[in-house]
Amino acid sequence: MSKASAGNFFEDFSLGQTFLHPTPRTVGEGDIALYLALTGSRHVIGCAAPVAHALGYPRRPLDDLLAFHLAFGKTVSDISLNAVANLGYADVRFLAPVYVGDTLAAESVVIGLKENSTGESGVVWVRSTAVNQDDKEVLTWIRWVMVKKRDRSHAAPKAVVPETPVFVAPQRLAVPAFLDARDYETRLTGGPWLWDDYEVDERVDHPAGMTLDEPDHTFATRLYQNTAKVHFNQHSEAQGRFGRRLIYGGHVISLARALSFNGLANAFHIAAINGGRHVAPLFAGGTVYAWSEILATAELPGRSDVGALRILTRATRDVPCAEFPVEDGTPDKPGVILELDYWALMVR
């Protein structure tokens, strides 16, 4: 029997099955620097310790998405090594900050299964949770992926499709108890606009574009110990669907968020991701642009210093966003490649 794992196939999953994902990952100053080098993010609590302190954080936390990618990376070898497609995310909630020196571990439980009518593959829903070295939950999310079957003749399991919330209700957002934004100064971000300045249906273009080269995404996914072979192996992908390496969708999310600093500079923390859809693939050489639409605003219980904005950020490939493009991207018609619906905390 081979001592190497080929990953799980659809028939290897069962409802309620739990995975303790290897390997734990200690995060450090180097991860923060690499995240900046990979994204150019200027979101302020991840790059400025005194600002984090002024908001009540005991130390500079990792960028929310860096924590997400590290935790997500853990789940790949058990859940999606044989995935055909990453179908979606829901109910992604950032429960506690992650700091330098913390060690993240992740586990997942299978909450849904549905074989495709072709008998070739099926959809697996998992609820994944990341904890730190004190077993404190820092992040939780649902995702669903289409996974190949090893053996077409294997009987289909009873279909169970879990309900996933369309969005996280604002009262479920985890707002750190220590947070205190009363002394926040907009000159630190250069963005004068605060929570009260944004209106539902308002559109904000984030004018810059960022071109990606292969190492941008391979360095990122290796840093996250994400083992999905579509990102790494040109030799096998040359025979694959696209003929080339596919950029990790999470990297597009990070770039869109980084670009959004210009227009949403005071949206200092992602509290939850309501949903994410990778509308079209991205390859090296493509240039990512982004724009955002305010879907909702929400006051937070007992807080006058911070509110929540529900934001739909669309990223495009090779299409500037001054005209707020919404059409789907296809290989022939470049356009939107990502729709990311999330709640940000913003100073009032």
Next chain:
Amino acid sequence: MSKASAGNFFEDFSLGQTFLHPTPRTVGEGDIALYLALTGSRHVIGCAAPVAHALGYPRRPLDDLLAFHLAFGKTVSDISLNAVANLGYADVRFLAPVYVGDTLAAESVVIGLKENSTGESGVVWVRSTAVNQDDKEVLTWIRWVMVKKRDRSHAAPKAVVPETPVFVAPQRLAVPAFLDARDYETRLTGGPWLWDDYEVDERVDHPAGMTLDEPDHTFATRLYQNTAKVHFNQHSEAQGRFGRRLIYGGHVISLARALSFNGLANAFHIAAINGGRHVAPLFAGGTVYAWSEILATAELPGRSDVGALRILTRATRDVPCAEFPVEDGTPDKPGVILELDYWALMVR
């Protein structure tokens, strides 16, 4: 009104105007490692804590140029987002070391303005200063950039052209009070030559060459949170002057300095940059070589352990420097791409 900033145009600047640049930036071990990975620098106080200690530094400082790039990067979104060209630097003085854990912030004041005769653009002179978390000045510099006008019909301001020193007088160099080089050992750098060994007009070839790929400069500028779009956006630059992404001139400065270790190994600290001129652009695929000429030597008041060397380092593209090339580079005639005139401290 758009909530994203399009940057300042020439008519947005006024004499005496002050900018507190967002966002502060905390520096860490990761920045140091990335700087090494980007440049291969072997200059010793930035890579060897015990050597820094032996020279009196309380801790290993960041490479001088890393501190410069981080501080410079802060100024781009206010000063040069709409720049046509970076025309020059002067009076760049390194006032205090920057250490891991420090947080840098930068501000600029407009000290000169002169509209071009075309009415399309003008030159803006700024004095920029970077401070650490204790509001201690660590770095100050003058630069001037040609910035586009938004509206050609806008009236020209009164022309004010500040005087900039051709070079920093040696008595104005900031020599850390703690510095004590009496126990310095040249075996730590492998370079046997000390301050007294260099003569004015002496030329030193730095024989290695370094080829750049796109990620070399995009990782660098993202790490520095430098938002100049010419470095990042292939989609827009394909329509631009060069048809491709332009490498940040500061990265060429860093490479030239890193290459100069072989020949100037004991020039352990940049005390000031007298001037820098980007003679020709550099693009990915180019190979950087460098050579140096000693312009002057200076004793430092009250010090017998350390002296200053005024060095003109020229970097070239695709031209080895054994014959000390001096001709300007042009797209058709590759050659010198950088002239950097600086003061280094060197052990005597």
Next chain:
Amino acid sequence: MSKASAGNFFEDFSLGQTFLHPTPRTVGEGDIALYLALTGSRHVIGCAAPVAHALGYPRRPLDDLLAFHLAFGKTVSDISLNAVANLGYADVRFLAPVYVGDTLAAESVVIGLKENSTGESGVVWVRSTAVNQDDKEVLTWIRWVMVKKRDRSHAAPKAVVPETPVFVAPQRLAVPAFLDARDYETRLTGGPWLWDDYEVDERVDHPAGMTLDEPDHTFATRLYQNTAKVHFNQHSEAQGRFGRRLIYGGHVISLARALSFNGLANAFHIAAINGGRHVAPLFAGGTVYAWSEILATAELPGRSDVGALRILTRATRDVPCAEFPVEDGTPDKPGVILELDYWALMVR
């Protein structure tokens, strides 16, 4: 006389000659993060502080190979700047862990010399040793390289060919006294196989492949301050043997080790490298695969918690390893590019 060093040529070496290699190198969190970003390694003590603690390590050590590359890099400018070929390594022993904050220095002594019959070059054998800031030896190795002569007419030295051990005898492996693997849990690595499960002659495929781009190896060698120009200078290498930059063989070793996690997940520490042979060169665009063969198993004196496995890992270029390819690679017949024979410690 030029103040830049052109490196040593064959006639510059003499038996018993000692080199104290510049420059010392302090290691930090950033080096660890970059090593992960460059290799995707999941070997657990280098990425998970609590697991390192559980094994008795006072802190998370650097990956063994990261320490090796940093130490090796120091030796290049004195030993192999004018090397024609890196012929081999032997008796590479990891004597003590390297931790964040440590400073590595390296020295070498010439233990063998043999001029080639052509009179153009000769083979130099060196024993190199790396020490930390407390002068504690952390790593020692023999390597031999073919080095060019500066002057063909220079008389050949007396040939001295040192004996090099074919492999490190298990009783010479340095096992940290603090090591205690009794509480080790395989769920942390996801690999259920322990020392007792592996049999001599057993073969293990490590199914993933990793495609390399130029920045993968240039970032690595710059981080290691390895100055071998074949890795960096496309302008000169265009005229060279291969017409292009050659990937540092050590990076292939790191990739093969990282890929081997899937199949050898509990081989948590490299105790010694018996020998390494770079069978064929690797260039950017190539995809590295790897498989391993168990050459021997050894109990360790007085230990029931940990044993040693002698492993031969072969890396290939553009050839998946499910069929365990053994033929040599040549430019026309891609295949094996590396044979690495090493001792790993594995939990029993």
